[in-house]
Amino acid sequence: MNRKPLLTTSLLVIVGFLTVCPVVMLAIGSFSSGFGRFDRFTWIKYVEAYSDPEFLAVLWNTLVFTCGSAIVTTVLALFLAYMNTRTNIPFKFLFGVVTILPMMIPHVLFTASWAMLLNPNNGMLNRLLMEIFGLKSSPFNIYTIPGMILVESLLDLPIAYLVIVPAMSAFDVSLEESSRVCGASTMGTLFRITLPVLRPAILSSVILVMVRALASFAVPSVIGMPGRIYVYASHIYRIIATGFAPDYGKAAAVGMSAMAASMLLIYVYRYLTAESERFVTVSGRGFKPTLIDLKGWRYPAFAVVGFLSFILIVLPVLVLFYNSMLPYIMAPSTKALSMMSWKNWTTVLHDPISLLSLKNSLFLGFVGASLGVVLSVLVAYVIVKVRTKAAGVLESLSFLSFSFPGIVIGVGFMWFFVRTPLYATLSALLIGYIATYLPYGVRPLSSAFVQIHSHLEESSRVCGASPFYTLRRIVLPLLIPGIVSGWILMATMFVRELTLSVVLARPGTEVLAVQILRFAEDGLWGRLSALGIVMIFISSTLVVIASLVGRKLNQMHAV
């Protein structure tokens, strides 16, 4: 077994720098008095951050927002998973669509489309209802905590669903059947047997959504801030981006507790997923669970699922497209139809900052994903094939950034970059992106390496091939599908990146999602929609290619 100490060490240094550096800089920053000055140790930023009269409200909002989103998302995901795996609901292909398609719509756009529908001033749906029922005021206000929870829950629904479905489909039906034989009713069985057995999966979903809601920036900024509802992420943003004196020390001090909370949640999540593997009730018996006949409820249940897929996928794209043609938000009417034009499109496509952000995002997507994949290939190789103690450390390091809220890590990087010539360059964004999204590249490549059994390489060597020839003819061809899907996954992430960019982007290094956020802040919904459609087009193209490549990969390794 080749231990490759040089490769392992250099990767440990690079990945260690990428993931540990922002955390260390954040910690140092939180104890420093001025931005970029580390000369004097001080507690003052902590005192300022946590004695701030607003902080208590922020803490409370965050708690309600994260827990609320986690519960709503998990309940919806449980419903969808149960319908798909355990009932004879028609048109089951929709479940695949609900879980994959929303990933093509960047969060900031999804959130903006809900703001256009339900904002209290001129939300399309509000206006429509007022006209129909002759109401004096808007029936809905999205700029509230329930509004934030609604949108965040819809955003996190696919991931919660993907966590719950495997547990649900591995469920041993005989547990329920014996409960029925023992005399319990259907509902009694559901609450006393089914849900308790699924508890680890349900808790994992709750915690995963909490982590994502804590890190979420799109919803707190586009929906929360207009309603003056601040959570952790938007509170940090307020400290560094609004007012005339951004206070990066105070932001770091606030960020430290967000980071600690997030890491703790991820730790619990890992513990629970290990636990749920223990809880799996079914071995490879190859049984098919009996499907529950919904009878008269088949189509009503389907209507609920259909409605969910409509508001998750069709509605946001429709709203964006419709508004991209209008000068301001208005409910559909003959007047609106008569005012439709391509003006927003021409404005956006001639707006130098929008064009610059498009160029920057494409550059970051292509170059960032390419560099990220090269690093991921090497890291995955060491994790899967070298398997020394140091490789184990590398694995933990490379997955550490899963638990970092983007905006906090952005503040940490800010503390680092301000002392380097990288400050306010695209390279700063590039480094930040790769550090934060490394797990998205390492994961597909690790599974690609797992599929290359060591015998395949050894056999080539015995056949008379040199190590280089083996790499060229055996390892690389088998790795290419993994490389392609890792590249596309990272590229889509980079093209839509918001939370990190909002801290690191400076004039000249604007990116698409930040530009969208600016349009939302200025209420330029038409231009936002036009640029948003361009963004959705780019990321859907990448996702479609990714799924095609994934299918190819599965075909090759089938049998």
Place this chain on the structure above:
Amino acid sequence: MDLRIRGLTRDYESDGKRIRALDHVDLTIAANEIFTLLGPSGCGKTTLLRCIVGLETPDAGEISIGEDIVFSSEKGISLPPEKRGLGMVFQSYAIWPHMNVFENVAYPLRARNVPRNDIQSRVERALRFVQLEGFESRPATRLSGGQQQRVALARALVAEPRVILFDEPLSNLDAKLREETRKQLHRFLTELEITAVYVTHDRVEALALSDRIAVMKQGRIVEVGDPKKIYFDTDDPFVADFIGRANLIPATVRHSAQPHAMVDTAIGPIQVRNSHHIPVGGQAMLCARPEFIRVGPPTSDNRPNVFRGNVIHRIFVGEAYEADIRIGETLLTTTIDPEVAIVAGDDVTIAFDADHCFLIPT
């Protein structure tokens, strides 16, 4: 080509403990010999094979193939696997999933820059030999286990290696296919006239395929010999037990003559072969294989080697019954022909075949 191994030693580090996988192994394998390394899992047989082929580096010792030293710790020689000119069939076959059958088999030739025209004809010849003509353009992953195994064999043979190595090539096949493939492999190997080193933990495979067998245990070679010697006349109680079912009974030599000696055992005096010439008064282990113990209805026969016992337990295994029979305090494993009407609890007469019971020095 012949293969010589001197003082080969290999240590592993596992959980901070040093484990000796190979312990000063000496071995000479003659040219065109089919040689098997046999032993329980963890005995070091696969490590030895991987050291020969160059996938693992021994800590000490020397390996030479024909005239060439391929590894020597003293002389600081360690050729990489691609320079050793060997062929190998892996346990998992290691068929490359992204290549078709032709490309898989042509690979060793391409890696060695063989001219294009030659490749075509040599691959065809190799595939014809393993009876896979017409499979050239099939994706290799779409073949059955037995066919994949033959592709692996063709690939190992196509470059005309100096030695071909097999790492448990039949262990991934189901029982019926394994028997067929074993026969096929026997035919291939006897036709080929090539030096072959075969690793297995299956004693039937070893007996059926080999010219000679080396039985290994804990990183050492316990005994080397041809299959009949290993089965009928081993020097070692471990080998006797590992190579087939055996009743091992402690014995003391009372009287030694040719061809048979008389030994005292717990069940009484028995006449056995004494090919190791253990002297009178010497301690030894008597080895009696179940198929050489005859079981019949009780008689009052007083000939030598005939005893009376009681059937403790009997099970039907298809071609025969297996029965545990007790004589005094000693328990013997025997096989009984299906037509013999004996059930558990019966008293029986058992007779040891003096020509096939032998003494092992202890």
